[in-house]
Amino acid sequence: MVNESTRLSAHDWARAALKAMADGGLAAVAVEPLARTLGVTKGSFYAHYRNRDELVAAALAEWVRSHxxxxxxxxxxxxxxxxxxxxxxxxxxxxxxxxxxxxxxxxxxxxxxxxxxxxxxxxxxxxxxxxxxxxxxxxxxxxxxxxxxxxxxxxxxxxxxxxxxxxxxxxxxxxxxxxxxxxxxx
Structure with a gap:
């Protein structure tokens, strides 16, 4: 669990989205549950992404890069x-x-x-x-x-x-x- 004061990177969010995708496909990528999993507020998400679609795109790009x-x-x-x-x-x-x-x-x-x-x-x-x-x-x-x-x-x-x-x-x-x-x- 990440301390609330710890600042997550966009990459941290993308990796968390990939894990959610592995567990349940695109439908499993949702900001609030990811924030809870990461131990932060939704504000951390919005510091890096405008919306869920940007996160999905970043996560898929990370998967393509890493595979x-x-x-x-x-x-x-x-x-x-x-x-x-x-x-x-x-x-x-x-x-x-x-x-x-x-x-x-x-x-x-x-x-x-x-x-x-x-x-x-x-x-x-x-x-x-x-x-x-x-x-x-x-x-x-x-x-x-x-x-x-x-x-x-x-x-x-x-x-x-x-x-x-x-x-x-x-x-x-x-x-x-x-x-x-x-x-x-x-």
Whole structure:
């Protein structure tokens, strides 16, 4: 809980909005409940944003930044494509925690909102582009590289979904090893 005298940043509000989105989609982003969660008054919110829509836009921009191209920069720089794929799958699968909410999956319920649709599309594009490039560098022809990337990405999203509903999900290290074995071309 933040002390009332502590001044929150716009970024603090955006992160809190993302957590609310993970728990309940766009509908869960409301100023008063967020202020209570953060332990501040609504005045703190209005010091940074004019309205809820600005907060939603900032939160979605933060999600795209932290899960799209910018977040993948370090992995994209790994020269060996097999190592890159192994690290990418390991990072993603190990971040999947049983019963943990997911911004990505929660946003799918709001996919008709143009802001959400654009943000999800941008994150999906960044991830699929990196996976496709990696599979091409591993020797797959371009069309197969794109198909393999889509299947790998679908499996990643499926693991996120299962983790939200299965308290007995296998250890993430085991899942990462299995994902690597399945999705690295022989």
């Amino acid at each position: 799209g191209d910018e977040a993948l920069t370090e992995l994209a720089a790994v020269a060996d494509p097999a190592r890159r794929l192994r690290e990418l799958l390991t990072v993603v699968v190990q971040s999947v925690q049983p019963l943990a909410p997911s911004v990505h999956l929660s946003l799918l319920g709001d996919r008709n909102d143009p802001r959400v649709r654009d943000a999800v599309r941008e994150v999906n594009r960044a991830r699929l582009d990196l996976l496709s490039r990696t599979y091409r560098e591993l020797g797959l022809p371009p069309d197969r590289a794109v198909s393999r990337a889509r299947v790998a990405y679908a499996a990643i999203l499926g693991l996120l979904h299962l983790a939200q509903t299965d308290p007995d999900a296998p250890n993430s290290a085991i899942l990462a090893e299995e994902a690597t074995a399945v999705f690295l071309p022989v």
